Amino acid sequence: MKAAAEPHQVTTIAELEALYGAPVGAAVAKEIDYITDEYRAFAETAPFVVVATVGPEGTDCSPRGDPAGFVRVVDRKHLLIPDRPGNNRIDSLRNLVHDPRISLLFLVPGVSETLRINGRARIIADPALAATFVVNGKAPRTLLEVTAERVYFQCAKALIRSRLWSADAQVPRSALPTCGEILAAISSDAFDAAEYDRT
Secondary structure: OOOOOOOOOOOOHHHHHHHHOOOOOHHHHOOEOOOOHHHHHHHHHOOEEEEEEEEOOEEEEEEEEOOOOOOEEOOOOEEEEEEOOOOOOOHHHHHHHHOOEEEEEEEOOOOOOEEEEEEEEEEEOOHHHHHHHOEOOEOOOEEEEEEEEEEEEEOOHHHHHHOOOOHHHOOOHHHOOOHHHHHHHHOOOOOOHHHHHHO
């Protein structure tokens, strides 16, 4: 027998739509299935993109960043994202091997609107193509080739409310634990926090 929903829990699309109503105007018109010149400008100016994927072990959301232009729009349906050397967890890539669905959120410093692209991706290990993405003498091991299926901008409200780009809203790094301190705490001091942070 199906368990009863918790009080106040929304469990159906009808309940959601009763709370929010239908999208109208620009909220509908802004979504297309290809990358316009205007959307391309956002993607190629962004030095930072958040990549979301899903796989058998759950979801993953990870940052990608490089100098502006590191994401290459190939044509109105495709773009390429280099996968730089990191910690080798490759959670996003593992997910994409099982499920090609991908979502991208592009941020441009100082600009409060964001660009969202949902679609499908494949992992490309082409040394010649990777060589065209060299930064500081290093080529990525792989590239993500994303086929756009849903493309639209997100209005500025969230970034304005969060004051993300406001200098006076910036938090000093010293106000939060360092990565070394976090590792030391969760590993019963198996990691040397100061050495990890220096490295």
